[in-house]
Amino acid sequence: MSDAPKIEQIEGQLNAAGLRLAIVASRFNGFLVEPLLQGALDALRRMGAPAESVTVVRCPGAFEIPAVARRCARSGRYDAIICLGVVIRGATPHFDYVAGEAAKGIAQVAMEADVPVVFGVLTTDTVEQAIERAGTKAGNKGADAAEAAVELVSLYRQLGQCHGQ
Ligand code: INI
Numbered sequence: 001m002s003d004a005p006k007i008e009q010i011e012g013q014l015n016a017a018g019l020r021l022a023i024v025a026s027r028f029n030g031f032l033v034e035p036l037l038q039g040a041l042d043a044l045r046r047m048g049a050p051a052e053s054v055t056v057v058r059c060p061g062a063f064e065i066p067a068v069a070r071r072c073a074r075s076g077r078y079d080a081i082i083c084l085g086v087v088i089r090g091a092t093p094h095f096d097y098v099a100g101e102a103a104k105g106i107a108q109v110a111m112e113a114d115v116p117v118v119f120g121v122l123t124t125d126t127v128e129q130a131i132e133r134a135g136t137k138a139g140n141k142g143a144d145a146a147e148a149a150v151e152l153v154s155l156y157r158q159l160g161q162c163h164g165q
Pocket of ligand 1: 026028029060061062063064085086087088089090094095098
């Protein structure tokens with residue numbers, strides 16, 4: 001038996017049973033956002049959230065995701081918001097504005113919301129890199145985002161920072 005003091009550890013559980021979840025999915029690069037969405041839905045189902053507990057909210061592009069996510073968070077209807085989109089670098093600086101605003105905006109919403117708001121937006125240099133992260137070589141970032149959301153709901157509840165707590 002060690003005499004070392006026991007360190008308190010708090011971590012979230014991956015149990016989505018009973019949770020109400022919103023997925024904000026942008027339509028731009030839809031052929032890549034769709035596998036992210038399917039990955040997220042599959043992960044949620046495996047964690048115990050049936051399809052009826054999930055609402056998919058569509059928006060035009062990644063630039064619009066933060067404003068839509070903010071409204072979802074403020075509605076009080078959801079235990080977590082999962083943001084999904086794909087931004088691919090082009091020949092102009094447009095990418096930097098769209099990707100930057102999406103990342104900054106989602107982070108801002110996450111900081112002010114009472115519920116977890118997670119970033120499942122791919123920002124890549126090429127279509128190939130996005131394909132790799134949308135359910136092929138490098139996993140599925142939609143599924144990863146869904147797991148992060150469910151873990152954070154549990155964590156926030158333990159920390160007493162979730163709405164209704
Ligand atoms: N939106 C994306 O989601 N991904 C992109 O790669 C992208 N590019 O490259 O232009 C993009 N643009 C649209 C943007 O998100 C807004 O919907 C549009 O500017 C209207 O506000």
